Amino acid sequence: MKTSSPFKMTIVAMLVASSMLLTGCNQANSTTATTTAEAIAAIPVEAVLSRNGEISSSYRTTSTLEARAEAEVISKTTGIVQRIFVEEGDAVEAGQLLAQLDNERQQFNLNKEKAELSRLGSELKRMEEMYQRQLISADVFEKLQWQHDALKASVDLAELALRETEIRAPISGVVARRYAKVGQLVNQHATQSLFYVVSNQQLEAVVYLPEQQLAQAHIGQKALMQFAGMTAFNAELVRISPVVDGQSGTVRAVLKVANKQQQLKPGMFAQVELQFDVKADALLLPKRALMTTDNTQTVFVVNDENKVSRKPVQLGYQSDNTVEILSGLSLGDKVVIAGQSALKDDALVNVVAVREF
Incomplete structure (x- = not known):
C-alpha cells in the first residue's frame, strides 16, 4: 500500500523539528554548565582598600610605678613619743611637724646654757671696756672672748638638741606608713623608722629597652601608660642609661609621670607604649593581609576582572593590627585579607565583602 505524498512530507517536517529542538537544548545545557563551572571556580575572599592614616613607631613593655622621692623618717635623738600629728594617707609639706618627743631635759639644758652665756656676755662687755683703757692685757681679754664663743656654740647645740625632739617631714608627700605610737621609746642609735613618706606628685617608671x-630613643619622647580600669596617662622619657647591660642586652630608661590629681599610686602595674616617631599620612594595611614567602612579605591584590596577583611589599612602622606600606602598593588598592591561603597568581575570586579598618 502506498502512502500519499502529503503524509510523507508531514513526517519529514516533524523529524526535522525534533532534531532542531534537541540541538537547541544541548546548546543551552552546555552554556549553563560553563557558567556554573566558572562560578564554582571563583574563590570567595574578603578584601580591604589600602588607605592613608596615622601610625607610630613604638615599643611596648610593662613597668611598675615608683615614687620619685621617698623617705624613712627616723629620730636623731632618744626620747618618748608624746604626740602624733598625722596619720597614714595625710598629705604633708617638707618641714611639717609629724610627732613630738618629750623634751624637758633638752629645754632645761638650753636654759642653763643660755644663762651661762648671758653671764659671760656681761663679763665680756666689762672686760672690753677695761681692755680699751689698757687695764688688762690682750691675752686675758682674748681668752675670755674665746670662752664666750665656745659657750655660744654650746647654746646652738642645745637648741639643735631641742629641735631634734620634733619629728618633721624631710620631703613633701603623703604619709604611706606610720610606725610611731604614743608612749613609745625611740632610740636614736637603733635607726628606728617612725614614718614612711612618699612624694607622689610626680612618679617614675623604669623600662628596659632592647639594644x-x-x-630611636631620645630624651623628651612621649609614652602612654595604661592602668587597669583607668584611662591612659601621658609620660615622658627623662633619662637613658649610657650603659648597655651585657647580660640582658637592654638599656635602663626612666619615664616621668605627672600625678597632680593623686590618681596614681606607687607600686601600680602599667602597660607602657613608648612612641618613637609618628607619621600622619602613611599608606596603611591590616597585618592579616600579609603573607610571608621566602622571608618576603607579599599580598594579593584584586584587579578589575576579579583576578588576583601576588605583590611583594616593603613594610615600615607597625602597630598592633596595622602596618605601613613603603612600596609595592598604591592608595585604594583592593587587597585580600581573608581566604588568601588558597590563592595563586591570576586566580579568579569572588569578593564577598570589602571591610573597613
Missing part, C-alpha cells in the same frame, strides 16, 4: 631600639 636595637636605642637608636
Whole structure:
C-alpha cells in the first residue's frame, strides 16, 4: 500500500523539528554548565582598600610605678613619743611637724646654757671696756672672748638638741606608713623608722629597652601608660642609661609621670607604649593581609576582572593590627585579607565583602 505524498512530507517536517529542538537544548545545557563551572571556580575572599592614616613607631613593655622621692623618717635623738600629728594617707609639706618627743631635759639644758652665756656676755662687755683703757692685757681679754664663743656654740647645740625632739617631714608627700605610737621609746642609735613618706606628685617608671631600639630613643619622647580600669596617662622619657647591660642586652630608661590629681599610686602595674616617631599620612594595611614567602612579605591584590596577583611589599612602622606600606602598593588598592591561603597568581575570586579598618 502506498502512502500519499502529503503524509510523507508531514513526517519529514516533524523529524526535522525534533532534531532542531534537541540541538537547541544541548546548546543551552552546555552554556549553563560553563557558567556554573566558572562560578564554582571563583574563590570567595574578603578584601580591604589600602588607605592613608596615622601610625607610630613604638615599643611596648610593662613597668611598675615608683615614687620619685621617698623617705624613712627616723629620730636623731632618744626620747618618748608624746604626740602624733598625722596619720597614714595625710598629705604633708617638707618641714611639717609629724610627732613630738618629750623634751624637758633638752629645754632645761638650753636654759642653763643660755644663762651661762648671758653671764659671760656681761663679763665680756666689762672686760672690753677695761681692755680699751689698757687695764688688762690682750691675752686675758682674748681668752675670755674665746670662752664666750665656745659657750655660744654650746647654746646652738642645745637648741639643735631641742629641735631634734620634733619629728618633721624631710620631703613633701603623703604619709604611706606610720610606725610611731604614743608612749613609745625611740632610740636614736637603733635607726628606728617612725614614718614612711612618699612624694607622689610626680612618679617614675623604669623600662628596659632592647639594644636595637636605642637608636630611636631620645630624651623628651612621649609614652602612654595604661592602668587597669583607668584611662591612659601621658609620660615622658627623662633619662637613658649610657650603659648597655651585657647580660640582658637592654638599656635602663626612666619615664616621668605627672600625678597632680593623686590618681596614681606607687607600686601600680602599667602597660607602657613608648612612641618613637609618628607619621600622619602613611599608606596603611591590616597585618592579616600579609603573607610571608621566602622571608618576603607579599599580598594579593584584586584587579578589575576579579583576578588576583601576588605583590611583594616593603613594610615600615607597625602597630598592633596595622602596618605601613613603603612600596609595592598604591592608595585604594583592593587587597585580600581573608581566604588568601588558597590563592595563586591570576586566580579568579569572588569578593564577598570589602571591610573597613
